[in-house]
Amino acid sequence: MDWIDAEVEAPLTLRVNGVPHSVRIDTRTTLLDALRERFGLTGTKKGCDHGQCGACTVLVNGRRINSCLSLAMMHADDEITTIEGVGAPGALHPLQTAFIDADGFQCGYCTSGQICSALGMLEEVAAGWPSHVSGDLMPAPPLDLGEICERMSGNLCRCAAYPRIVAAIQSYAASREGEGA
Amino acid sequence: MIAFDYLRAADRDQALSAAQSRDGARFIAGGTNLLDLMKLQVEAPRRLVDIGALDLRQIERTDEGGLRIGALVSNADLAAHPLVRARYPVLSRAILAGASAQLRNKATTAGNLLQRTRCYFFYDPAVPCNKRTPGSGCSAIGGFNRIMAVLGTSEQCIASHPSDMAVAMRVLDARVETVLPSGERRALSLDELYRLPGDTPQIETHLQPGELITAVLLPSPPTGRQTYRKVRDRASYAFALVSVAGIVSMEQDRISGAALAFGGVGTMPWRDRAAEDLLVGQQPSRALFDQAADTVLAAAIGHGENDFKIPLLRRTLAAVLGKLTETVA
Numbered sequence: 450m451d452w453i454d455a456e457v458e459a460p461l462t463l464r465v466n467g468v469p470h471s472v473r474i475d476t477r478t479t480l481l482d483a484l485r486e487r488f489g490l491t492g493t494k495k496g497c498d499h500g501q502c503g504a505c506t507v508l509v510n511g512r513r514i515n516s517c518l519s520l521a522m523m524h525a526d527d528e529i530t531t532i533e534g535v536g537a538p539g540a541l542h543p544l545q546t547a548f549i550d551a552d553g554f555q556c557g558y559c560t561s562g563q564i565c566s567a568l569g570m571l572e573e574v575a576a577g578w579p580s581h582v583s584g585d586l587m588p589a590p591p592l593d594l595g596e597i598c599e600r601m602s603g604n605l606c607r608c609a610a611y612p613r614i615v616a617a618i619q620s621y622a623a624s625r626e627g628e629g630a
Numbered sequence: 631m632i633a634f635d636y637l638r639a640a641d642r643d644q645a646l647s648a649a650q651s652r653d654g655a656r657f658i659a660g661g662t663n664l665l666d667l668m669k670l671q672v673e674a675p676r677r678l679v680d681i682g683a684l685d686l687r688q689i690e691r692t693d694e695g696g697l698r699i700g701a702l703v704s705n706a707d708l709a710a711h712p713l714v715r716a717r718y719p720v721l722s723r724a725i726l727a728g729a730s731a732q733l734r735n736k737a738t739t740a741g742n743l744l745q746r747t748r749c750y751f752f753y754d755p756a757v758p759c760n761k762r763t764p765g766s767g768c769s770a771i772g773g774f775n776r777i778m779a780v781l782g783t784s785e786q787c788i789a790s791h792p793s794d795m796a797v798a799m800r801v802l803d804a805r806v807e808t809v810l811p812s813g814e815r816r817a818l819s820l821d822e823l824y825r826l827p828g829d830t831p832q833i834e835t836h837l838q839p840g841e842l843i844t845a846v847l848l849p850s851p852p853t854g855r856q857t858y859r860k861v862r863d864r865a866s867y868a869f870a871l872v873s874v875a876g877i878v879s880m881e882q883d884r885i886s887g888a889a890l891a892f893g894g895v896g897t898m899p900w901r902d903r904a905a906e907d908l909l910v911g912q913q914p915s916r917a918l919f920d921q922a923a924d925t926v927l928a929a930a931i932g933h934g935e936n937d938f939k940i941p942l943l944r945r946t947l948a949a950v951l952g953k954l955t956e957t958v959a
Contacts, residue, residue, distance in 0.1 A: 452635050453635065477634070513735060514732050523638070569735075
């Protein structure tokens with residue numbers, strides 16, 4: 450690839466939820482702004498726009514990241530999953546159902562970020578990644594209250610629905626375990 | 631954000647030559663710090679060379695029994711790597727104590743080392759800051775300075791280095807492997823990588839223009855127990871007020887080896903060999919730990935609101951040494 454000059458829109462194709470989206474884009478565009486403003490995928494929310502609140506969390510190649518702190522141009526080779534790819538009205542993901550059952554939100558603005566983050570977090574736990582609160586670095590960590598709180602600390606909820614967010618995640622994780630997943 | 635030319639480099643050679651081909655080019659990898667600063671126009675590079683596609687994501691054993699960590703290995707992957715968890719637990723612990731899971735998934739090893747301070751005034755283009763605008767003055771000296779450094783400061787800048795990972799790298803004697811635009815390679819200890827602020831706080835490292843970090847090299851695992859203790863305002867997702875990385879070995883009831891590095895207190899990840907030397911050969915005691923703290927803090931300067939870091943470092947060091955020597959601090 451050659452230089453793309455400033456203020457010249459460049460062609461870019463991103464794969465989001467399995468669907469390619471092609472646009473011409475200013476190099477400054479963040480992944481978050483591309484999703485919301487160019488592809489109409491407004492389920493991903495802009496909170497602080499500085500990587501502090503987690504509302505913009507999406508999954509890139511299965512890993513959770515802050516989409517506000519990444520340029521869209523950096524993701525031409527990636528598989529991006531947003532809340533629209535997690536579930537849809539009438540076909541909710543079981544974690545979305547768990548959030549409703551546990552009343553895991555009040556205003557709901559942080560919820561899509563919480564859900565994408567929790568899905569990424571559960572994969573990290575399944576891979577045996579330790580956290581700051583893990584007593585031992587080597588064995589697979591338990592998914593207890595302390596572990597969930599620490600691992601979800603990158604997602605703020607200004608309504609402070611935290612106890613119910615944790616309950617929703619615990620309930621979903623327990624049901625997944627029950628299925629041997 | 632100020633507009634910039636952008637190039638996604640296919641490989642190392644293209645990245646190096648692209649950075650030379652146009653003035654004002656900067657490398658970008660994870661981007662979690664640089665893009666944040668660009669949004670605030672604290673940083674306004676005219677050109678970005680995206681190195682995200684370079685083949686620098688491996689963690690390999692070295693012939694010397696250590697590890698070679700590719701510059702683009704994510705903080706998350708590094709902390710979770712089985713060899714790091716087993717042999718360099720201080721490094722896993724330091725990384726896991728920093729940032730959030732989302733940021734650790736994106737941030738890279740080299741980017742973490744090169745992240746900028748979180749000094750409030752550096753982040754606020756409306757106020758003077760010698761690091762952001764050389765010669766404009768320091769708003770932290772005589773201003774709100776609770777998070778600032780007490781070691782390695784100058785009359786121009788008292789901004790603290792924010793990294794946890796770099797503190798562990800420092801205690802482990804890590805070296806960065808770089809390549810210059812000429813193709814020449816070199817390796818720098820962290821002592822050789824970082825600069826104290828002095829009269830030029832805007833220059834934070836000894837890297838040359840267009841020089842690219844390709845890896846971080848860890849020597850073979852040190853003897854002794856390792857720990858990382860971080861003290862902060864919140865239990866999670868907050869920068870260190872004080873942190874201590876320690877590696878201590880014992881022979882019978884005496885300390886036979888000690889390495890200590892400090893975060894949150896210095897303008898660069900801090901290490902004090904004199905304090906380490908003082909511990910070796912001695913029986914652990916609170917009086918000995920205090921002597922080590924006296925040595926580390928001999929040149930410490932508080933600026934009012936950050937005065938508390940001086941006794942806090944003393945107590946945190948005593949707690950870490952007490953744990954590592956299995957004595958009551």
